Amino acid sequence: xxxxxxxxxxxxxxxxxxxxxxxxxxxxxxxxxxxxxxxxxxxxxxxxxxxxxxxxxxxxxxxxxxxxxxxxxxxxxxxxxxxxxxxxxxxxxxxxxxxxxxxxxxxxxxxxxxxxxxxxxxxxxxxxxxxxxxxxxxxxxxxxxxxxxxxxxxxxxxxxxxxxxxxxxxxxxxxxxxxxxxxxxxxxxxxxxxxxxxxxxxxxxxxxxxxxxxxxxxxxxxxxxxxxxxxxxxxxxxxxxxxxxxxxxxxxxxxxxxxxxxxxxxxxxxxxxxxxxxxxxxxxxxxxxxxxxxxxxxxxxxxxxxxxxxxxxxxxxxxxx
Numbered sequence: 001x002x003x004x005x006x007x008x009x010x011x012x013x014x015x016x017x018x019x020x021x022x023x024x025x026x027x028x029x030x031x032x033x034x035x036x037x038x039x040x041x042x043x044x045x046x047x048x049x050x051x052x053x054x055x056x057x058x059x060x061x062x063x064x065x066x067x068x069x070x071x072x073x074x075x076x077x078x079x080x081x082x083x084x085x086x087x088x089x090x091x092x093x094x095x096x097x098x099x100x101x102x103x104x105x106x107x108x109x110x111x112x113x114x115x116x117x118x119x120x121x122x123x124x125x126x127x128x129x130x131x132x133x134x135x136x137x138x139x140x141x142x143x144x145x146x147x148x149x150x151x152x153x154x155x156x157x158x159x160x161x162x163x164x165x166x167x168x169x170x171x172x173x174x175x176x177x178x179x180x181x182x183x184x185x186x187x188x189x190x191x192x193x194x195x196x197x198x199x200x201x202x203x204x205x206x207x208x209x210x211x212x213x214x215x216x217x218x219x220x221x222x223x224x225x226x227x228x229x230x231x232x233x234x235x236x237x238x239x240x241x242x243x244x245x246x247x248x249x250x251x252x253x254x255x256x257x258x259x260x261x262x263x264x265x266x267x268x269x270x271x272x273x274x275x276x277x278x279x280x281x282x283x284x285x286x287x288x289x290x291x292x293x294x295x296x297x298x299x300x301x302x303x304x305x306x307x308x309x310x311x312x313x314x315x316x317x318x319x320x321x
Contacts, residue, residue: 002317003089004297005057006080009047012298013060013088021085021093028096030066030075034112035087035294035315037304038062044080051081061087061315063115065108072106073099074115074273088297090317098266100273105281113289113312114149114280116261119272120234121150124210124259125157127268129232133158135207138198138221141237142180143171145312148287149276150210151178156284163201165194165217174288174311186217191243194220205229215239219248227252234259291316 001020004013023029041060047053063076064087075094079086086092102111125131137154141147142164154162164180166172172183182201188194198206198221205226211218215238222231222244231254248254264272279285288311292300303309 001090002294003059003085004061004294004315006045006054006060007057009045009053009056012301013045015295015297018059018089020091023093026095026097027093028068028099030064030068030073030092030094030099032064032066032087032090032092032317033072033108034066035061035064035089035317036112036115037301037313037315038115038117041080041086042301042305049080054080055083059085059087059089061089061092063087063112064092065102065112066092068094068099071099072102072108074102074111074277075099076116076269088294088315088317090294100270102277103274103281106277107280109289109291109314109316110280110286111277112314113145113287114276114285117145117312118149118153118276118285118287119264119269120259120261121146121210122153122272122276123261123264123268124232124234125150125153125208128257128259129208129210129230131157131159131208134160136161136163136203136205138163138165138202138206138209138224139175139180140165140186140210140217140221141212141235142166142175142178142183143168143173144212145287146212146234147210148174148178148311149285151175151180152285153279154210155179156279161203163198163206165198165221178287186213186238189216191216191219191223195223198224208232211235213238214242216243219243222248222254222256225252225254228254230255230257232257232259287311289314293319
C-alpha cells in the first residue's frame with residue numbers, strides 16, 4: 001500500500017510503498033477515504049511536542065475517515081503521540097472499539113476537515129462554556145477551522161449574535177461565510193483598541209468568548225464580557241501569556257476556563273463526532289478545505305504548515321477517492 005512516512009522529525013513526509021498493516025487483537029483494517037493534515041500532526045512531527053520525540057519512520061495522521069465492514073467510519077490514531085501509525089495511508093489498523101459509525105449522507109472529506117477541531121469547538125461552547133440560547137458570543141481566530149466551526153455551532157446552539165475576530169482579510173472572509181454577524185480585524189496588539197472594536201461590533205456586553213488565541217485578543221475580548229461572563233481558552237497561537245488585568249477579572253467576576261479534547265471520554269468523543277457528522281450531513285456545518293492526492297503529501301504538508309492553504313488540507317489516499 002502507499003503511505004506518507006515521517007522519516008526525520010522536522011521534515012515533511014515522504015510517500016512510499018509499505019506493507020499493509022496486520023491487525024492485532026481487537027483491531028480492524030480501515031480503507032482510508034480522507035486524512036486531514038492537522039496542527040497536531042504538524043506539531044508531533046517536529047519532535048518538540050509535549051508527547052516527546054516520535055520514533056521514525058511512522059505514518060502521520062491522528063484521525064481519518066474510511067470504510068470498515070461496509071460502514072463509513074471516523075477513527076482516531078495515536079500517530080506521533082505514541083507508538084503506532086496513522087491515517088495518511090491507503091489502509092490503517094484501528095481498534096474496533098474506537099470506530100465511530102457515521103450517518104448516511106456524510107461527506108467523508110467534509111467530515112475529515114471538521115473532525116476533532118469541530119469537536120473542540122462544540123464541546124468548548126457547550127460542555128465547558130455552557131452556551132445558552134439567546135446569548136451573544138465572541139469567537140476569536142474565527143478564520144481557522146476551530147473558529148469557523150465555532151461560529152456555525154454557536155448558531156446551531158441558539159446564539160442571538162456572533163462576533164468573529166480574525167487577522168487576515170481571507171480569514172475575516174471565511175468568518176463571514178461561516179455566518180458571523182460582525183467581524184473584527186485583529187491587526188493590533190493593543191488590547192484596549194481591540195476591546196473598543198469588539199464593543200462597537202457587539203450588541204451590548206457578550207456572554208461567552210471562545211478563544212483559541214490567548215494573548216492580546218483574549219484580553220480584549222475579556223473586556224467585552226458582561227459581569228459573570230465566561231471565556232473558554234483552547235489554544236495559544238497568539239501568545240502563551242495574556243495581559244488580562246486582575247481588576248477586570250475581579251470587577252466583573254469573570255470565569256476563565258480551559259478546554260482540551262484530551263479530557264473527553266471515548267463515549268463523549270464519539271457522541272460529539274456523531275453530532276458534528278449529523279450537522280454536516282444536514283448541511284448546517286462545514287469549514288473551508290481543499291483536497292490533495294496522497295502522492296502530493298509533502299507539498300501539502302509544507303503549505304499547511306506555512307498557513308498557505310485555503311482552510312484544512314485533506315489527503316485522499318486512493319486515486320479517484
